[in-house]
Amino acid sequence: MPHTVTWLDRLRIEWVVWSLDQRLYDLPSRTRIARRREVRANLLAAAAEVGAAEALRRLGGSRELAQEYLNAELGDGPRHSWIAASLFLLTTPLLLNFFLDEAANAYQQAIAAVGPHIEGTFTWHGVAGLQSSVTFVFHQGQASRTGGAWTPLVYVLLVVGAVASGRLWRALPRRRNQDSPAAGEAG
Amino acid sequence: MTSSHDPQLLKGVLSLLLLHLLAEQESYGYEVAQRLQAAGFTDVLEGTVYPALARLEREGRLTTRLVASSSGPARKYYRLTDAGHQALATGTTGWARHVAGVDAVLARPLPTAPQKGS
Numbered sequence: 001m002p003h004t005v006t007w008l009d010r011l012r013i014e015w016v017v018w019s020l021d022q023r024l025y026d027l028p029s030r031t032r033i034a035r036r037r038e039v040r041a042n043l044l045a046a047a048a049e050v051g052a053a054e055a056l057r058r059l060g061g062s063r064e065l066a067q068e069y070l071n072a073e074l075g076d077g078p079r080h081s082w083i084a085a086s087l088f089l090l091t092t093p094l095l096l097n098f099f100l101d102e103a104a105n106a107y108q109q110a111i112a113a114v115g116p117h118i119e120g121t122f123t124w125h126g127v128a129g130l131q132s133s134v135t136f137v138f139h140q141g142q143a144s145r146t147g148g149a150w151t152p153l154v155y156v157l158l159v160v161g162a163v164a165s166g167r168l169w170r171a172l173p174r175r176r177n178q179d180s181p182a183a184g185e186a187g
Numbered sequence: 188m189t190s191s192h193d194p195q196l197l198k199g200v201l202s203l204l205l206l207h208l209l210a211e212q213e214s215y216g217y218e219v220a221q222r223l224q225a226a227g228f229t230d231v232l233e234g235t236v237y238p239a240l241a242r243l244e245r246e247g248r249l250t251t252r253l254v255a256s257s258s259g260p261a262r263k264y265y266r267l268t269d270a271g272h273q274a275l276a277t278g279t280t281g282w283a284r285h286v287a288g289v290d291a292v293l294a295r296p297l298p299t300a301p302q303k304g305s
Contacts, residue, residue, distance in 0.1 A: 037260060039237065042217040044259040046233065058220075060234030068238035073245060 002048060009052035013043045016062050023066030026082050027073055035069055078170065085166025092161060100127060100148065104134050108143050117141050129153055192228060201239050203282060204228075206267060206275040209249065215262040216240055240265055248274050 017040045024032045039059075046055035059065060070079070107124045122136045126148055134148040163169065208214065208222050220236040243249045248271035253261040267275065 034263075035237075035241065038216060038263045041256070041260040041262050042215070042220075042233065042237065045215075045217045045256075045262070048258055058233050060232045065234040065238065068234065069241060072238040072242035 003051045005044060005047045005052065009047050010044075012052050012056060013040065013047060016043070016056055016059065020062040020066050020069075023063065024069060026070065026080070031073060039065075078167065080167045080169070080171040082166060082168075082171075085162040085168055088165040089158060089162050092158060096130070096150075096154070100131055103127060104145065104148060107134070108136055108145065111136060111138065112141075112143065192230065197228070197231065200282065201231075201235070202243060203275070203278040205236070205239055205243060206248065206271055206278065209265050210267050210272065210275055213264050213266040215254070215264050219265070243271070246270075 017036055020039060021032065021036050024035060027035070043052075043055050043059065046058065049055075050058075074080075104124065104126075111118065111122055117140065118138045119140070120138055122138070124134045124136065126132060126134050130151060130153065132147050132149045132151065135146045137144045137146075204223060204226075205219060208219055208226075212222075214222065216237050217233065219240065220231065220233040223231050223236060240249065244251060244265070248268055249265045250268050251263050251265055254264050256262050
Protein backbone atom coordinates (compact mmCIF):
# COMPACT_ATOMS: atom_id res chain seq x y z
CA MET A 1 0.00 0.00 0.00
CA PRO A 2 1.52 3.34 -1.01
CA HIS A 3 2.31 5.76 1.81
CA THR A 4 2.44 9.50 1.74
CA VAL A 5 5.88 10.74 2.62
CA THR A 6 5.29 13.66 4.95
CA TRP A 7 7.71 16.42 5.86
CA LEU A 8 8.28 14.68 9.16
CA ASP A 9 9.21 11.51 7.29
CA ARG A 10 11.61 13.50 5.14
CA LEU A 11 13.17 14.99 8.24
CA ARG A 12 13.66 11.55 9.76
CA ILE A 13 15.23 10.35 6.53
CA GLU A 14 17.47 13.41 6.32
CA TRP A 15 18.60 12.82 9.90
CA VAL A 16 19.66 9.26 9.09
CA VAL A 17 21.35 10.36 5.86
CA TRP A 18 23.18 13.13 7.72
CA SER A 19 24.34 10.83 10.50
CA LEU A 20 25.52 8.32 7.88
CA ASP A 21 27.36 11.08 6.04
CA GLN A 22 29.16 12.12 9.22
CA ARG A 23 30.59 8.63 9.49
CA LEU A 24 31.80 8.51 5.90
CA TYR A 25 34.28 11.37 6.06
CA ASP A 26 37.19 9.04 5.35
CA LEU A 27 35.79 8.41 1.88
CA PRO A 28 36.62 10.68 -1.06
CA SER A 29 34.06 13.47 -1.15
CA ARG A 30 32.65 12.44 -4.54
CA THR A 31 32.02 8.90 -3.33
CA ARG A 32 30.54 10.15 -0.07
CA ILE A 33 28.13 12.46 -1.89
CA ALA A 34 27.12 9.64 -4.27
CA ARG A 35 26.41 7.27 -1.36
CA ARG A 36 24.44 9.94 0.47
CA ARG A 37 22.26 10.64 -2.56
CA GLU A 38 21.73 6.97 -3.22
CA VAL A 39 20.69 6.17 0.33
CA ARG A 40 18.34 9.16 0.36
CA ALA A 41 16.72 8.13 -2.94
CA ASN A 42 16.34 4.53 -1.77
CA LEU A 43 14.90 5.59 1.57
CA LEU A 44 12.38 7.85 -0.10
CA ALA A 45 11.35 5.04 -2.43
CA ALA A 46 11.05 2.64 0.49
CA ALA A 47 9.15 5.16 2.62
CA ALA A 48 6.66 5.68 -0.19
CA GLU A 49 6.09 1.95 -0.31
CA VAL A 50 6.23 0.73 3.27
CA GLY A 51 6.29 3.90 5.36
CA ALA A 52 9.23 5.81 6.80
CA ALA A 53 9.43 3.86 10.05
CA GLU A 54 9.64 0.51 8.32
CA ALA A 55 12.02 1.88 5.67
CA LEU A 56 14.40 3.11 8.36
CA ARG A 57 14.10 -0.12 10.31
CA ARG A 58 15.02 -2.14 7.26
CA LEU A 59 18.01 0.03 6.59
CA GLY A 60 19.57 -0.88 9.92
CA GLY A 61 21.57 1.57 12.04
CA SER A 62 23.56 4.32 10.36
CA ARG A 63 26.67 3.23 12.29
CA GLU A 64 26.53 -0.31 10.91
CA LEU A 65 25.66 0.96 7.45
CA ALA A 66 28.61 3.36 7.50
CA GLN A 67 30.90 0.54 8.58
CA GLU A 68 29.65 -1.61 5.71
CA TYR A 69 30.20 1.23 3.25
CA LEU A 70 33.70 1.88 4.57
CA ASN A 71 34.50 -1.82 4.29
CA ALA A 72 33.08 -1.87 0.77
CA GLU A 73 35.11 1.13 -0.37
CA LEU A 74 38.32 0.75 1.58
CA GLY A 75 38.50 -2.96 2.27
CA ASP A 76 38.01 -4.99 5.41
CA GLY A 77 41.52 -4.63 6.81
CA PRO A 78 43.04 -1.85 8.88
CA ARG A 79 42.80 1.45 7.08
CA HIS A 80 43.72 5.09 7.24
CA SER A 81 41.74 7.80 8.96
CA TRP A 82 41.74 11.35 7.64
CA ILE A 83 39.71 12.34 10.68
CA ALA A 84 42.39 11.14 13.10
CA ALA A 85 45.10 12.91 11.09
CA SER A 86 43.07 16.13 10.98
CA LEU A 87 42.40 15.94 14.69
CA PHE A 88 46.12 15.59 15.35
CA LEU A 89 46.93 18.55 13.09
CA LEU A 90 44.32 20.72 14.74
CA THR A 91 44.98 19.93 18.39
CA THR A 92 48.77 19.51 18.47
CA PRO A 93 49.61 23.09 17.39
CA LEU A 94 47.11 24.44 19.92
CA LEU A 95 48.59 22.38 22.74
CA LEU A 96 52.16 23.13 21.65
CA ASN A 97 51.48 26.87 21.51
CA PHE A 98 49.80 26.73 24.90
CA PHE A 99 52.73 25.02 26.61
CA LEU A 100 55.40 27.13 24.89
CA ASP A 101 53.49 30.27 25.81
CA GLU A 102 53.18 29.13 29.39
CA ALA A 103 56.91 28.47 29.52
CA ALA A 104 57.67 31.93 28.12
CA ASN A 105 55.23 33.50 30.61
CA ALA A 106 56.99 31.72 33.45
CA TYR A 107 60.34 33.10 32.26
CA GLN A 108 58.88 36.60 31.96
CA GLN A 109 57.35 36.44 35.44
CA ALA A 110 60.62 35.23 36.89
CA ILE A 111 62.37 38.32 35.50
CA ALA A 112 59.58 40.61 36.57
CA ALA A 113 59.80 39.20 40.08
CA VAL A 114 63.25 40.75 40.44
CA GLY A 115 61.72 44.20 40.67
CA PRO A 116 58.66 46.11 39.51
CA HIS A 117 60.69 48.67 37.52
CA ILE A 118 63.17 46.40 35.90
CA GLU A 119 64.72 47.64 32.64
CA GLY A 120 66.62 45.74 29.99
CA THR A 121 66.60 43.10 27.32
CA PHE A 122 66.64 39.41 28.17
CA THR A 123 66.90 36.43 25.90
CA TRP A 124 65.49 33.02 26.61
CA HIS A 125 66.65 30.28 24.30
CA GLY A 126 63.28 28.61 24.38
CA VAL A 127 62.49 24.93 24.47
CA ALA A 128 65.51 23.41 22.80
CA GLY A 129 64.83 22.22 19.28
CA LEU A 130 61.21 23.32 19.19
CA GLN A 131 61.39 27.11 19.05
CA SER A 132 63.73 29.99 18.34
CA SER A 133 64.99 32.29 21.07
CA VAL A 134 62.51 34.59 22.78
CA THR A 135 63.60 38.15 23.50
CA PHE A 136 61.96 40.06 26.35
CA VAL A 137 62.30 43.83 26.52
CA PHE A 138 61.40 45.37 29.86
CA HIS A 139 60.77 49.09 29.94
CA GLN A 140 59.25 50.87 32.93
CA GLY A 141 57.79 47.63 34.21
CA GLN A 142 56.16 46.74 30.89
CA ALA A 143 57.42 43.71 28.99
CA SER A 144 57.27 43.03 25.27
CA ARG A 145 58.20 39.75 23.67
CA THR A 146 59.53 38.78 20.24
CA GLY A 147 60.69 35.49 18.74
CA GLY A 148 59.72 31.99 19.80
CA ALA A 149 58.79 30.76 16.34
CA TRP A 150 58.63 27.04 15.71
CA THR A 151 61.72 25.43 14.28
CA PRO A 152 61.53 23.35 11.08
CA LEU A 153 61.73 20.29 13.32
CA VAL A 154 58.24 21.07 14.67
CA TYR A 155 56.79 21.07 11.16
CA VAL A 156 58.50 17.79 10.43
CA LEU A 157 57.11 16.32 13.65
CA LEU A 158 53.62 17.59 12.77
CA VAL A 159 53.74 15.86 9.41
CA VAL A 160 55.16 12.65 10.87
CA GLY A 161 52.63 12.73 13.72
CA ALA A 162 49.70 13.27 11.33
CA VAL A 163 50.81 10.41 9.12
CA ALA A 164 51.34 8.16 12.13
CA SER A 165 48.12 9.03 13.99
CA GLY A 166 46.02 8.82 10.83
CA ARG A 167 47.91 5.73 9.55
CA LEU A 168 47.98 7.61 6.28
CA TRP A 169 50.41 5.27 4.54
CA ARG A 170 47.40 2.99 4.20
CA ALA A 171 45.76 5.59 1.96
CA LEU A 172 48.47 5.12 -0.64
CA PRO A 173 47.34 3.25 -3.75
CA ARG A 174 47.89 -0.41 -3.18
CA ARG A 175 47.74 -3.61 -5.09
CA ARG A 176 44.57 -4.42 -3.15
CA ASN A 177 42.70 -1.72 -5.05
CA GLN A 178 43.98 -2.92 -8.37
CA ASP A 179 43.47 -6.64 -8.05
CA SER A 180 40.10 -6.60 -6.27
CA PRO A 181 37.99 -7.57 -9.28
CA ALA A 182 40.03 -10.66 -9.83
CA ALA A 183 40.85 -11.45 -6.23
CA GLY A 184 37.62 -12.39 -4.53
CA GLU A 185 35.14 -14.42 -6.45
CA ALA A 186 31.54 -13.43 -6.64
CA GLY A 187 30.49 -15.51 -3.69
CA MET B 188 9.33 -18.49 1.90
CA THR B 189 12.47 -18.74 3.97
CA SER B 190 12.25 -16.47 6.95
CA SER B 191 15.80 -16.60 8.14
CA HIS B 192 19.23 -17.39 6.79
CA ASP B 193 22.57 -17.86 8.45
CA PRO B 194 24.12 -14.40 8.10
CA GLN B 195 27.57 -15.86 7.52
CA LEU B 196 26.35 -18.14 4.74
CA LEU B 197 24.38 -15.31 3.20
CA LYS B 198 27.32 -12.94 3.37
CA GLY B 199 29.37 -15.36 1.34
CA VAL B 200 26.80 -15.67 -1.41
CA LEU B 201 25.16 -12.25 -1.39
CA SER B 202 27.37 -10.86 -4.17
CA LEU B 203 26.51 -13.80 -6.38
CA LEU B 204 22.80 -13.32 -5.76
CA LEU B 205 23.05 -9.62 -6.53
CA LEU B 206 24.97 -10.27 -9.74
CA HIS B 207 22.33 -12.73 -10.86
CA LEU B 208 19.42 -10.43 -10.03
CA LEU B 209 21.08 -7.59 -11.91
CA ALA B 210 21.89 -9.83 -14.86
CA GLU B 211 18.18 -10.58 -15.06
CA GLN B 212 17.21 -6.95 -14.93
CA GLU B 213 18.82 -3.56 -14.36
CA SER B 214 17.64 -2.23 -10.98
CA TYR B 215 18.23 0.46 -8.37
CA GLY B 216 19.23 -0.33 -4.80
CA TYR B 217 15.85 -0.48 -3.15
CA GLU B 218 14.40 -2.50 -6.00
CA VAL B 219 17.26 -5.00 -5.78
CA ALA B 220 16.61 -5.39 -2.06
CA GLN B 221 12.91 -5.90 -2.76
CA ARG B 222 13.61 -8.54 -5.37
CA LEU B 223 15.96 -10.29 -3.01
CA GLN B 224 13.30 -10.31 -0.33
CA ALA B 225 10.70 -11.52 -2.82
CA ALA B 226 13.06 -14.41 -3.64
CA GLY B 227 12.77 -15.57 -0.04
CA PHE B 228 15.53 -13.63 1.70
CA THR B 229 13.02 -11.72 3.73
CA ASP B 230 15.35 -10.87 6.58
CA VAL B 231 18.08 -9.28 4.46
CA LEU B 232 18.42 -5.66 5.49
CA GLU B 233 18.68 -3.00 2.84
CA GLY B 234 21.67 -1.72 4.79
CA THR B 235 23.45 -4.92 3.80
CA VAL B 236 22.48 -4.76 0.15
CA TYR B 237 23.52 -1.17 -0.63
CA PRO B 238 27.14 -1.51 0.53
CA ALA B 239 27.38 -4.85 -1.27
CA LEU B 240 26.35 -3.08 -4.47
CA ALA B 241 28.91 -0.38 -3.77
CA ARG B 242 31.59 -3.04 -3.34
CA LEU B 243 30.67 -4.69 -6.65
CA GLU B 244 30.73 -1.32 -8.35
CA ARG B 245 34.16 -0.53 -6.91
CA GLU B 246 35.39 -3.91 -8.10
CA GLY B 247 34.28 -3.06 -11.62
CA ARG B 248 31.59 -5.72 -11.80
CA LEU B 249 28.73 -3.25 -11.92
CA THR B 250 28.26 0.01 -13.70
CA THR B 251 25.66 2.63 -12.86
CA ARG B 252 23.56 5.30 -14.47
CA LEU B 253 21.22 7.86 -12.99
CA VAL B 254 17.59 7.71 -14.06
CA ALA B 255 15.19 10.51 -13.21
CA SER B 256 12.31 9.48 -10.97
CA SER B 257 8.91 11.07 -10.89
CA SER B 258 8.52 10.36 -7.18
CA GLY B 259 11.80 11.72 -5.83
CA PRO B 260 15.49 12.15 -6.53
CA ALA B 261 17.17 10.43 -9.48
CA ARG B 262 17.75 6.72 -8.94
CA LYS B 263 21.03 5.00 -9.45
CA TYR B 264 20.50 1.94 -11.62
CA TYR B 265 23.02 -0.87 -11.59
CA ARG B 266 23.83 -3.27 -14.39
CA LEU B 267 26.54 -5.83 -14.97
CA THR B 268 29.78 -5.10 -16.78
CA ASP B 269 31.63 -7.72 -18.77
CA ALA B 270 33.69 -8.43 -15.65
CA GLY B 271 30.41 -8.81 -13.77
CA HIS B 272 29.09 -11.37 -16.24
CA GLN B 273 32.36 -13.24 -16.02
CA ALA B 274 32.27 -13.15 -12.20
CA LEU B 275 28.68 -14.40 -12.28
CA ALA B 276 29.59 -17.33 -14.51
CA THR B 277 32.61 -18.23 -12.41
CA GLY B 278 30.70 -17.78 -9.17
CA THR B 279 27.78 -19.88 -10.36
CA THR B 280 30.10 -22.71 -11.37
CA GLY B 281 31.92 -22.47 -8.06
CA TRP B 282 28.67 -22.43 -6.12
CA ALA B 283 27.35 -25.52 -7.94
CA ARG B 284 30.60 -27.34 -7.18
CA HIS B 285 30.41 -26.21 -3.56
CA VAL B 286 26.81 -27.36 -3.16
CA ALA B 287 27.57 -30.70 -4.80
CA GLY B 288 30.50 -31.22 -2.44
CA VAL B 289 28.48 -30.29 0.63
CA ASP B 290 25.56 -32.45 -0.47
CA ALA B 291 27.86 -35.39 -1.08
CA VAL B 292 29.13 -35.20 2.49
CA LEU B 293 25.74 -34.53 4.07
CA ALA B 294 24.14 -37.42 2.17
CA ARG B 295 26.46 -39.98 3.74
CA PRO B 296 24.71 -42.15 6.32
CA LEU B 297 25.74 -41.53 9.91
CA PRO B 298 26.70 -44.34 12.26
CA THR B 299 24.28 -44.95 15.05
CA ALA B 300 24.97 -42.78 18.08
CA PRO B 301 27.16 -44.55 20.68
CA GLN B 302 25.35 -45.62 23.81
CA LYS B 303 26.17 -43.69 26.96
CA GLY B 304 28.55 -45.58 29.25
CA SER B 305 29.57 -48.06 26.57
